[in-house]
Amino acid sequence: MAETANFIEQIIEEELSEGKVSSIKTRFPPEPNGYLHIGHAKSICLNFGIKEKYRGKCNLFFDDTNPSKEKTEFVDAIREDIRWLGFTWDEETYASDYFEQIYEFALKLIADGKAFVCDMSAAEISASRGSLTEGGKESPWRNRSVEENLRLFREMRAGKYADGEKCLRAKIDMASPNINLRDPVIYRILRQPHHRTGDKWCIYPMYDYAHPICDYLQGVTHSLCTLEFEDHRPLYDWVGINLGFSPKPRQIEFARLNVTNLVMSKRYLKKLVEDGSVDGWDDPRMPTLSGLRRRGVPPEVLKDFCARVGVSKANSEVQISYFEACIREYMNLNAERAMAVLKPLKVTLTDYEGEEELDFEINPNDQEKRTRKISFSKTLYIDADDFALDPPPKYHRLKKDGYVRLKNAYIIRCDEVIFGENGEVKELLCSHIASSKSGSDTSGVKVKGVIQWVDAATAEDVEIRRYEHLLCDEQYPGQDFSERMNAHSVHVYRGKAEPYAAHCGEKPLQLMRVGYFKELKTAEGSVLSEIFSLKDNFNK
Numbered sequence: 364m365a366e367t368a369n370f371i372e373q374i375i376e377e378e379l380s381e382g383k384v385s386s387i388k389t390r391f392p393p394e395p396n397g398y399l400h401i402g403h404a405k406s407i408c409l410n411f412g413i414k415e416k417y418r419g420k421c422n423l424f425f426d427d428t429n430p431s432k433e434k435t436e437f438v439d440a441i442r443e444d445i446r447w448l449g450f451t452w453d454e455e456t457y458a459s460d461y462f463e464q465i466y467e468f469a470l471k472l473i474a475d476g477k478a479f480v481c482d483m484s485a486a487e488i489s490a491s492r493g494s495l496t497e498g499g500k501e502s503p504w505r506n507r508s509v510e511e512n513l514r515l516f517r518e519m520r521a522g523k524y525a526d527g528e529k530c531l532r533a534k535i536d537m538a539s540p541n542i543n544l545r546d547p548v549i550y551r552i553l554r555q556p557h558h559r560t561g562d563k564w565c566i567y568p569m570y571d572y573a574h575p576i577c578d579y580l581q582g583v584t585h586s587l588c589t590l591e592f593e594d595h596r597p598l599y600d601w602v603g604i605n606l607g608f609s610p611k612p613r614q615i616e617f618a619r620l621n622v623t624n625l626v627m628s629k630r631y632l633k634k635l636v637e638d639g640s641v642d643g644w645d646d647p648r649m650p651t652l653s654g655l656r657r658r659g660v661p662p663e664v665l666k667d668f669c670a671r672v673g674v675s676k677a678n679s680e681v682q683i684s685y686f687e688a689c690i691r692e693y694m695n696l697n698a699e700r701a702m703a704v705l706k707p708l709k710v711t712l713t714d715y716e717g718e719e720e721l722d723f724e725i726n727p728n729d730q731e732k733r734t735r736k737i738s739f740s741k742t743l744y745i746d747a748d749d750f751a752l753d754p755p756p757k758y759h760r761l762k763k764d765g766y767v768r769l770k771n772a773y774i775i776r777c778d779e780v781i782f783g784e785n786g787e788v789k790e791l792l793c794s795h796i797a798s799s800k801s802g803s804d805t806s807g808v809k810v811k812g813v814i815q816w817v818d819a820a821t822a823e824d825v826e827i828r829r830y831e832h833l834l835c836d837e838q839y840p841g842q843d844f845s846e847r848m849n850a851h852s853v854h855v856y857r858g859k860a861e862p863y864a865a866h867c868g869e870k871p872l873q874l875m876r877v878g879y880f881k882e883l884k885t886a887e888g889s890v891l892s893e894i895f896s897l898k899d900n901f902n903k
């Protein structure tokens with residue numbers, strides 16, 4: 364958590380000190396219509412962070428008032444993601460738990476003359492709503508008697524009317540400058556089985572009406588939501604005031620987290636999954652929490668990122684490079700080093716016989732300077748990109764008649780290049796400087812380049828995957844996500860890795876000079892999958 368209180372915490376602290384509230388309760392309110400993404404992590408950290416800071420409570424509240432899009436699969440995934448972030452909720456609640464009470468409250472509004480059954484179609488209602496500059500037109504059904512409204516609403520529940528034939532509207536003010544207050548629809552008729560209540564209901568409450576009721580019934584004190592709900596707050600308050608809620612929950616809005624290059628709309632993420640652009644919600648390129656988990660981003664990094672971004676009242680966009688910097692900072696400290704080559708090029712040391720075990724530094728940041736053993740022999744692989752036939756000036760890697768140091772091993776010299784049938788570089792014949800062994804180098808030879816390598820005798824064939832962002836970049840404001848899709852977001856290499864790297868499992872490793880990787884189980888077998896590259900090479 365950030366040390367200083369954010370603006371919401373300041374409000375809470377003020378209310379606590381003035382005795383307006385005595386204990387704090389928040390809720391995280393996902394709609395189970397998709398998987399959670401990095402933006403949700405911000406809301407989770409905020410809501411659960413407040414619970415922890417003020418020793419309050421935080422519920423996991425599923426906003427399931429929209430049965431056509433909701434599924435149990437999503438409920439389970441959401442639970443797992445929140446647990447993974449390390450938070451525990453007090454109660455698990457559902458809007459559908461409260462359907463009966465929400466219905467009773469509607470009867471009360473009708474009885475008080477504050478709601479009416481309207482026979483206009485959805486299109487007619489929206490056409491009569493007016494605009495920002497023009498007031499709306501009152502419904503011809505607005506002045507039905509309380510008795511008639513009660514009867515019609517009960518009949519709506521009993522299934523007497525077709526979907527969309529009638530609805531229940533709050534009777535507020537068609538001339539209000541706030542369009543949300545122009546007699547909003549609060550119940551609609553919808554014959555759609557619900558993932559929890561089945562076909563018990565054919566009328567469903569609208570979000571703006573149900574949400575304040577659910578908050579109140581759960582004892583939520585602070586209902587935190589994103590800025591686009593600011594204009595809905597008067598309606599949130601109208602519901603609470605007209606139903607006599609005491610204490611009335613307080614809605615506070617904060618800015619959404621937007622990150623460049625990341626798709627952050629469930630609707631669009633769903634489209635990517637459904638049209639096969641990605642391998643499911645947990646594809647490592649997805650900005651979903653399950654995707655980031657599979658990618659290898661530790662939950663503490665995500666929480667740290669949310670804390671650093673902070674909570675504000677103004678929308679803004681965070682650079683993806685900032686998120687990546689948080690990951691690299693963590694990985695640099697925590698990831699062990701290992702070696703692999705993406706494009707293997709065979710190197711034969713013509714003057715080396717036998718084999719030996721060399722000391723390899725596990726992590727330069729390790730206080731104890733621990734090492735592990737790696738094997739070395741006559742036949743090695745380096746990365747083809749670390750050799751140049753026509754080197755540019757100041758080329759410090761390997762070239763014909765040039766020298767380079769093999770990381771944690773010897774300095775070698777390229778004596779001869781062997782070409783394949785098509786003129787490609789097939790193998791390098793090299794010699795080594797025996798006195799140049801890392802850790803006991805007495806050769807006096809200075810070389811500028813240090814490259815990674817693997818021992819052919821022990822190296823394993825591995826598929827290595829690297830990624831680019833799913834969205835090209837932020838240079839196309841206003842363009843639809845589909846026009847910004849990066850068609851080349853996965854790069855696959857048939858590489859060679861030392862066994863330690865090939866079987867690293869979930870433990871992140873720094874493949875030296877390449878990036879941070881972990882083992883990923885896929886349908887095609889186990890691969891080394893990039894968490895993030897060492898440097899920001901995307902926007903080059």
Ligand code: ATP
Pocket residue numbers: 391392393394395401402403405406587588589618619620621627628629630
């Ligand atoms: P989406 O537009 O991706 O579908 P949503 O807001 O409809 O998101 P919900 O399941 O309703 O998704 O969101 C649950 C909670 O998470 C809400 O309180 C919402 O405000 C918050 N939330 C969603 N996206 C973000 C974001 N990018 N930044 C911060 N909070 C977010």
Ligand code: MG
Pocket residue numbers: 394
């Ligand atoms: Mg929503």
